[in-house]
Amino acid sequence: MEKSIYQLPLKVLDRHIFYRRSQYWNVEKLRIYQNEHLKRLIRYAAKHVPYYHKMFRDIGFEADKFRGIEDMDKIPLLDKETVRTRKGELLSDEANNRNIIWDSTSGSTGTPLHFALNDHVQANKIAALLRSFFWAGYRLRQRTLMVQSYYFENTEFQSDKFYNVIRFDSNRLSKDSAMRLAEEIIRKPVKTIIGFSFDILMIARFAEEAGKQFPSPESIITYGEKLSVERRKMLIDYYDCPIFDFYSMHECSAMISQCEKGSLHLIEDFAYMEIVDDGGKPTLGKGMLVGTNYYNYMMPLIRYNTRDAVQLSKVECTCGRAFRRVDEIFGKECDAIWTSDGRILGAVMSHSVDQAKGVIMSQCVQDATDHLLVRIIVDESYDNKSQEVLEVGLRKRIGSEMKLDFEIVMQLEKTAGGKAPFIISKIVNPEL
Numbered sequence: 001m002e003k004s005i006y007q008l009p010l011k012v013l014d015r016h017i018f019y020r021r022s023q024y025w026n027v028e029k030l031r032i033y034q035n036e037h038l039k040r041l042i043r044y045a046a047k048h049v050p051y052y053h054k055m056f057r058d059i060g061f062e063a064d065k066f067r068g069i070e071d072m073d074k075i076p077l078l079d080k081e082t083v084r085t086r087k088g089e090l091l092s093d094e095a096n097n098r099n100i101i102w103d104s105t106s107g108s109t110g111t112p113l114h115f116a117l118n119d120h121v122q123a124n125k126i127a128a129l130l131r132s133f134f135w136a137g138y139r140l141r142q143r144t145l146m147v148q149s150y151y152f153e154n155t156e157f158q159s160d161k162f163y164n165v166i167r168f169d170s171n172r173l174s175k176d177s178a179m180r181l182a183e184e185i186i187r188k189p190v191k192t193i194i195g196f197s198f199d200i201l202m203i204a205r206f207a208e209e210a211g212k213q214f215p216s217p218e219s220i221i222t223y224g225e226k227l228s229v230e231r232r233k234m235l236i237d238y239y240d241c242p243i244f245d246f247y248s249m250h251e252c253s254a255m256i257s258q259c260e261k262g263s264l265h266l267i268e269d270f271a272y273m274e275i276v277d278d279g280g281k282p283t284l285g286k287g288m289l290v291g292t293n294y295y296n297y298m299m300p301l302i303r304y305n306t307r308d309a310v311q312l313s314k315v316e317c318t319c320g321r322a323f324r325r326v327d328e329i330f331g332k333e334c335d336a337i338w339t340s341d342g343r344i345l346g347a348v349m350s351h352s353v354d355q356a357k358g359v360i361m362s363q364c365v366q367d368a369t370d371h372l373l374v375r376i377i378v379d380e381s382y383d384n385k386s387q388e389v390l391e392v393g394l395r396k397r398i399g400s401e402m403k404l405d406f407e408i409v410m411q412l413e414k415t416a417g418g419k420a421p422f423i424i425s426k427i428v429n430p431e432l
């Protein structure tokens, strides 16, 4: 049967009505919901997902006896590497080309990953995301500036009259484009700005240098990379409005957003999130964020390790929601690449290696103003075609002027903190 184009919007509306209510559930009601959905998902996975069917049998885990949250730590964590190498086994035996959507992500990590979901998961994601944006003062069709990667052909920004949105292409961020955008926003101010924090900050700085002052919006919603305390302060300095941070991932395993009171909440009616120590055991302090989306039956990712760390808060929020709070999300802010044609690419570089087959990890190092070195760790399925795909993804962002070299390595360059960031800039730039 042909799918109606109204199907997804209707599902989103249905989930929107749900999420409007569920945000004010008390702890007891929330726990009942979480336990029921986890039980249902885990029993389904035991029956229909080869990876879990086999793994549960191997470790002697009885899905029928699983009680919910209290039994979660009997299931081993799932890491990105397993999803990358065994995605076929993680697919439900009921999945087929008609009922799943393939998605891919490398986020800002440089590790490409493919996974499946369906429109029910997408509807949940959109509805939960919109609710988070509503917490931050966003309203549908309220004049908004969106700053992210669009790949416009001939322009740096476009106005969408229907949604009342100006979309700025962060691939074209430069002094000139920021100034032209500022002129447009001064002419007709926006109420909300949504997008990459680095780009939103640089727009204001560039505009100011060019003698243009951005009118303050009512709020800014940032996503796509870690928002540090310093960057948040700088954004407040430039824009003089509250900043709301939003954390989510393509895999839909976790979501964190700031409420009206400014607290970061785990979005617990969207995914079940755990904070675990190095041994995979739940901790009440700082630990790794592990998540299980309730709604993805096509490729259930159970106890998926996001590799991002958070600090659980001990204080309850006064907003009336029972969702647990975190004090901080740890991670590194994106470094940026300065192209030789004067553009500056930060979080926009995320996802540039999504489609490359056989790439386990990658890292872009700008070692000269006109040169980018791409280090990659590969497996046996990597071939010339993979390199072409990589090159296309990167060229789309950096343009044609910079020289691009690939180097297959066994290990990536690490920072003092032991992390191997996706972007490393070795050139000194007066702007930062």
Ligand SMILES: [Zn+2]
Pocket (backbone or CB within 6 Å): 259, 260, 261, 262, 263, 265, 317, 318, 319, 320, 321
């Ligand atoms: Zn709150």
